[in-house]
Amino acid sequence: MSDSEIVLKLLVIDDEALNLGLIKLALEQPGLDIVTTTDPDEGLAMVREKRPEIVLLDLMLSQRSGMDLLEEIVACDPGTEVIMMTGYYSAESAVEAIRKGAADYLTKPLDVSALRMRISRMISEHRSRKFTTQLDQQMVDTFQLDGIVGRSPLILDVFSAIRRVAPHFRTALITGDTGTGKELVAHALHRRSPVSDKTFAVCNCAALVETLFESELFGHVRGAFTGATQDKVGLFEYAHQGTVFLDEIGDMPLAGQAKLLRVLQNQEVQRVGSTAVRKVDVRFIAATNKDLRSLIRERTFREDLYYRLSMLEIKLPNLVDRKEDLPLLQRYFIEKFATQYDKPIRGLTRRAQALLGRHDWPGNVRELENIIGKACMMVEGTVIDAKDLPPHLHKTPVLTHLDDDKLLSMEEVGQRHLVRVLERMGGDKSRSAEVLGISRTTLYSMLAKIDSPQKDQPTGTPATRSA
Ligand SMILES: Nc1ncnc2c1ncn2[C@@H]1O[C@H](COP(=O)(O)OP(=O)(O)OP(=O)(O)O)[C@@H](O)[C@H]1O
Ligand SMILES: [Mg+2]
Known part of the structure; x- marks a missing residue:
C-alpha cells in the first residue's frame, strides 16, 4: 500500500450543525475523510461501522453527555484518538476526559x-x-530462523552460531535464562544438521527418576531387575544416527553424569543387566538455565562433563538486553494468537507498547508470549490496550495523584505528567519534549531526577521508572 492510499477517517460529533460545517471546512486535507453528525447515537453507530481513527467530540451534547459517549467509543475501540471539545473549560472535566481515554481536551472557540x-x-x-507494522510483518518473515524471531545484533549472533554449528557438531551446549528459547535452538540445530531426517529424542533430565534413569537412557534386558519383564531399548539406542536433546542437564543426577560422559567419549552403551556393548552414533545437544560453573563449585555437576559439553556453547541473551526485538516478537505473537483464536486483532495501542517496552522481562520471551496470548484471548476490540495487560506491568499508576489524598509538590506533579506524556508517545523523548513545550535537555534532566530520587522521596512516585 502506498502512502497516498492510506486515508484516515475523522468523525465529528457536535449538536450544532453550524460547528460541524466550520470544522469540516477548516480541517479538510488530502488523506483525510471527514464525516459528521449531530446525533450522538448515530455517531456511536458510525464509530462501530466505520472505525474512524480520530473522533472530535463535543462535551455538551443536548441529548446525552459527551463524557459517556467518550467511554463507549473508547470501549468500542481503544485505538481511536478521541479529542474532546468544550465551550466550558473545567479542570475536573479535562482530567476526567483524559482519564477516560481522551487523547486531548480543547476549548472552544477552537484554535x-x-x-x-x-x-x-x-x-x-x-x-x-x-508502515512500521507492515515493515515489522516483513521483518518477521525475514528475521527469523526456524521459528526463532529477532533482529537484534545479539540474536543475529545466535543465528550465525546455529548455522555454523549445525552441520558439524557432535555435542553442543545451549545456555540461557528461562524462556530465552533454548528448546527452539535445539530443534533448529537438529533441523539444520545432516541427520535432520533421523530421530530427535528428548530427555528431560529434571524429570528422570534417579532409580530409573539408567534403564530409560541405556535400556535393560529381561530379568535385569524386578519388573523388567522384557528387553527395553534405551533413549540413546532409540536415537541411533539421530540427535538426543538432554534438556535441563544441570538437573541430571551425578551417577547419570558419569555414565553419560562415557557415552559421549566412546559412543557406546550397555543395557542394564547385559555385558554386551553396543555402538551408537548419536549427536548430543544439552541445555540448561543453570550456571553449570557454580554447580561444579557446589560439586553437583562434573567438571569433566562440563568441558566435554561446553566445547561448542551457544549462549542465549535475555530479552531485556535486546529490547529491539520486542516489536517483531509482539507482531509475531499477535499474528499467532489472532489466527489461533480467529480474531481480527490488528496490534497494540501506543500505551500498551510503552508498558511492554518498560518491563524487564524476567521470564523472557515465554513471559511475552504468555502476556500477548492472554491479551489476545481477552480483548474485545481489534487492538490490545494497556488495560488488557497484566497489573504487574503497570508499575506506576497513571494520574494517581488525582485519586489519592496525598498532596503533591509541583515538581512531583510535573514528574508524573512527564511520565504520562512519555507513555503516550511510546517512549519517544523528542516528541515528548515537543508536546511538553520543554527542551530535550530539560526533559533528560527531569528524567535523571526521577531515576535517582532523593532518599526521603515518598513511595508511589515514578521514582523507580526507567523511561
Ligand atoms: N526468539 C523467539 N522467537 C519466537 N518465539 C520464541 C523465541 N524465544 C522463545 N520463544 C518462545 O518462548 C517459549 C519459551 O521458549 P523455550 O521453551 O525454548 O525456552 P527455554 O529457554 O527452553 O526456557 P526454560 O529454561 O524455562 O526451559 C516457547 O513457546 C518458544 O516458542
Ligand atoms: Mg526449556
Whole structure:
C-alpha cells in the first residue's frame, strides 16, 4: 500500500450543525475523510461501522453527555484518538476526559490552525505506524530462523552460531535464562544438521527418576531387575544416527553424569543387566538455565562433563538486553494468537507498547508470549490496550495523584505528567519534549531526577521508572 492510499477517517460529533460545517471546512486535507453528525447515537453507530481513527467530540451534547459517549467509543475501540471539545473549560472535566481515554481536551472557540496542524501530525504518525507494522510483518518473515524471531545484533549472533554449528557438531551446549528459547535452538540445530531426517529424542533430565534413569537412557534386558519383564531399548539406542536433546542437564543426577560422559567419549552403551556393548552414533545437544560453573563449585555437576559439553556453547541473551526485538516478537505473537483464536486483532495501542517496552522481562520471551496470548484471548476490540495487560506491568499508576489524598509538590506533579506524556508517545523523548513545550535537555534532566530520587522521596512516585 502506498502512502497516498492510506486515508484516515475523522468523525465529528457536535449538536450544532453550524460547528460541524466550520470544522469540516477548516480541517479538510488530502488523506483525510471527514464525516459528521449531530446525533450522538448515530455517531456511536458510525464509530462501530466505520472505525474512524480520530473522533472530535463535543462535551455538551443536548441529548446525552459527551463524557459517556467518550467511554463507549473508547470501549468500542481503544485505538481511536478521541479529542474532546468544550465551550466550558473545567479542570475536573479535562482530567476526567483524559482519564477516560481522551487523547486531548480543547476549548472552544477552537484554535483551528492548531487543530489542523495536530490532525496533519496524526495523519503522518498513523502512516508511519501503519508502515512500521507492515515493515515489522516483513521483518518477521525475514528475521527469523526456524521459528526463532529477532533482529537484534545479539540474536543475529545466535543465528550465525546455529548455522555454523549445525552441520558439524557432535555435542553442543545451549545456555540461557528461562524462556530465552533454548528448546527452539535445539530443534533448529537438529533441523539444520545432516541427520535432520533421523530421530530427535528428548530427555528431560529434571524429570528422570534417579532409580530409573539408567534403564530409560541405556535400556535393560529381561530379568535385569524386578519388573523388567522384557528387553527395553534405551533413549540413546532409540536415537541411533539421530540427535538426543538432554534438556535441563544441570538437573541430571551425578551417577547419570558419569555414565553419560562415557557415552559421549566412546559412543557406546550397555543395557542394564547385559555385558554386551553396543555402538551408537548419536549427536548430543544439552541445555540448561543453570550456571553449570557454580554447580561444579557446589560439586553437583562434573567438571569433566562440563568441558566435554561446553566445547561448542551457544549462549542465549535475555530479552531485556535486546529490547529491539520486542516489536517483531509482539507482531509475531499477535499474528499467532489472532489466527489461533480467529480474531481480527490488528496490534497494540501506543500505551500498551510503552508498558511492554518498560518491563524487564524476567521470564523472557515465554513471559511475552504468555502476556500477548492472554491479551489476545481477552480483548474485545481489534487492538490490545494497556488495560488488557497484566497489573504487574503497570508499575506506576497513571494520574494517581488525582485519586489519592496525598498532596503533591509541583515538581512531583510535573514528574508524573512527564511520565504520562512519555507513555503516550511510546517512549519517544523528542516528541515528548515537543508536546511538553520543554527542551530535550530539560526533559533528560527531569528524567535523571526521577531515576535517582532523593532518599526521603515518598513511595508511589515514578521514582523507580526507567523511561
Ligand atoms: N526468539 C523467539 N522467537 C519466537 N518465539 C520464541 C523465541 N524465544 C522463545 N520463544 C518462545 O518462548 C517459549 C519459551 O521458549 P523455550 O521453551 O525454548 O525456552 P527455554 O529457554 O527452553 O526456557 P526454560 O529454561 O524455562 O526451559 C516457547 O513457546 C518458544 O516458542
Ligand atoms: Mg526449556
